Amino acid sequence: xxxISSKWLKRICACPIKDPDNNSGSLQYVAVENxxxxxxxxxxxxxxxxxxxxxxxxxxxxxxxMIAQRTLPQEQVDELTExxxxxxxxxxxxxxxxxxxDSLMEQALIQGATDIHLEPTGSNLRVRFRxxxxxxxxxxxxxxxxxxxLVRLKILSDIDITDRRVPHDGxxxxxxxxxPANVRVSTLPVQGGEKCVLRLLHQKxxxxxxxxxxxxxxxxxxxxxxxxxxxxxxxxxxxxTGPTGSGKTTTLHCGLQxxxxxxxxxxxxxxxxxxxxxxxxxxxxxxxxxxxxAAALRxxxxxxxxxxxxxxxxxxxxxxxxxxxxxxxxxxxSTLHTNNAKAAFARLEDLGISQKMLKDSxxxxxxxxxxxxxxxxxxxxxxxxxxxxxxxxxxxxxxxxRLLQHKAVTAEEIQRVLGNLCYITPHEDF
Numbered sequence: 001x002x003x004i005s006s007k008w009l010k011r012i013c014a015c016p017i018k019d020p021d022n023n024s025g026s027l028q029y030v031a032v033e034n035x036x037x038x039x040x041x042x043x044x045x046x047x048x049x050x051x052x053x054x055x056x057x058x059x060x061x062x063x064x065x066m067i068a069q070r071t072l073p074q075e076q077v078d079e080l081t082e083x084x085x086x087x088x089x090x091x092x093x094x095x096x097x098x099x100x101x102d103s104l105m106e107q108a109l110i111q112g113a114t115d116i117h118l119e120p121t122g123s124n125l126r127v128r129f130r131x132x133x134x135x136x137x138x139x140x141x142x143x144x145x146x147x148x149x150l151v152r153l154k155i156l157s158d159i160d161i162t163d164r165r166v167p168h169d170g171x172x173x174x175x176x177x178x179x180p181a182n183v184r185v186s187t188l189p190v191q192g193g194e195k196c197v198l199r200l201l202h203q204k205x206x207x208x209x210x211x212x213x214x215x216x217x218x219x220x221x222x223x224x225x226x227x228x229x230x231x232x233x234x235x236x237x238x239x240x241t242g243p244t245g246s247g248k249t250t251t252l253h254c255g256l257q258x259x260x261x262x263x264x265x266x267x268x269x270x271x272x273x274x275x276x277x278x279x280x281x282x283x284x285x286x287x288x289x290x291x292x293x294a295a296a297l298r299x300x301x302x303x304x305x306x307x308x309x310x311x312x313x314x315x316x317x318x319x320x321x322x323x324x325x326x327x328x329x330x331x332x333x334s335t336l337h338t339n340n341a342k343a344a345f346a347r348l349e350d351l352g353i354s355q356k357m358l359k360d361s362x363x364x365x366x367x368x369x370x371x372x373x374x375x376x377x378x379x380x381x382x383x384x385x386x387x388x389x390x391x392x393x394x395x396x397x398x399x400x401x402r403l404l405q406h407k408a409v410t411a412e413e414i415q416r417v418l419g420n421l422c423y424i425t426p427h428e429d430f
Contacts, residue, residue, distance in 0.1 A: 010177065027050075068177050097149065100145065108138075116200065132372045156172040156185075157183075201275075220399070231331075236331060247380060283300065307332075366383070368382045
């Protein structure tokens with residue numbers, strides 16, 4: 001029973017379970033969704049190499065949880081011998097390594113982590129999860145597991161496993177027990193080996209995930225009303241700024257949800273496509289084969305689009321095409337990496353876009369950060385800069401001050417996220 005591949009069990013949605021009556025013999029109990037599926041029973045008999053299979057009915061969710069509990073525990077990793085090490089190194093498809101890698105990603109998804117850090121420390125492999133913006137230790141693995149784990153991840157990501165001297169990037173889809181996730185893989189040569197960071201982009205299965213549109217973001221009424229007006233415009237460009245992981249894509253998708261049911265053609269170009277957006281034509285760039293944001297945009301403009309979402313403006317060519325599209329009857333939505341809304345002008349100028357070029361097409365610039373509330377959930381600190389140079393409802397500092405006044409967050413959390421951008425005097429009740 002223990003030797004059966006968890007990946008195979010996920011595919012058939014079945015899991016061997018212990019005998020509830022503690023009877024010994026050739027009878028194997030198996031959790032399945034449909035106890036009358038004789039074809040599945042025959043497959044199980046063959047795979048388990050056993051004469052009798054006794055099906056027990058469970059829901060798909062319960063079966064997925066059972067499969068998750070089968071993954072390789074820490075004790076088994078510690079007990080693996082040198083012979084097992086050699087086998088793992090010679091075969092990146094060995095079952096212990098497959099289960100171990102799957103277990104790390106599954107646990108990260110269950111805990112709501114956004115990143116997994118795999119760091120060789122000299123004595124072991126440290127595994128950390130980023131949750132709510134903080135890196136937390138998850139476990140320590142024997143140092144010898146580093147190579148087989150990295151080989152497994154590199155092959156999944158189509159990364160060259162022979163060259164460890166330079167950084168590498170890749171991605172793959174992980175079919176988790178709860179929901180699939182797009183995994184971005186980045187490796188970096190460090191003292192003592194290679195560090196690997198996995199960025200987990202959850203692909204929501206819930207079709208109603210964005211059905212509430214901007215209401216889902218819990219923005220102030222003034223900011224939400226101004227954003228609805230922006231998303232209802234027939235043309236122009238709207239930008240969302242902030243660091244990686246600050247919810248920029250989520251904000252744009254929620255805004256699109258408010259207009260996507262209209263009689264319009266919505267096209268997105270992303271790297272990668274993070275969430276499925278019902279009603280939109282989503283394009284994923286592939287820079288390895290030359291299909292860049294700029295190349296995708298040139299093709300999209302020949303597809304009669306009304307609304308274009310660009311995952312990120314990274315280079316001058318993409319910026320130029322985006323501005324021209326906004327000036328020629330298209331609503332263009334995109335993101336930039338800047339510290340605040342006004343800094344977007346300097347960033348665009350670096351990319352060859354002057355304020356004069358933006359003057360007739362800019363609809364607004366939203367800057368945002370995610371802060372952890374006292375109750376444990378995360379909420380956004382925002383500032384929406386309008387074309388006339390005013391803010392819809394104050395700056396990032398003003399937004400943070402309101403959260404402090406309502407005792408939703410701590411001053412330490414605001415300082416951690418905003419740093420020198422925000423020197424706030426706490427409310428007098430603090």
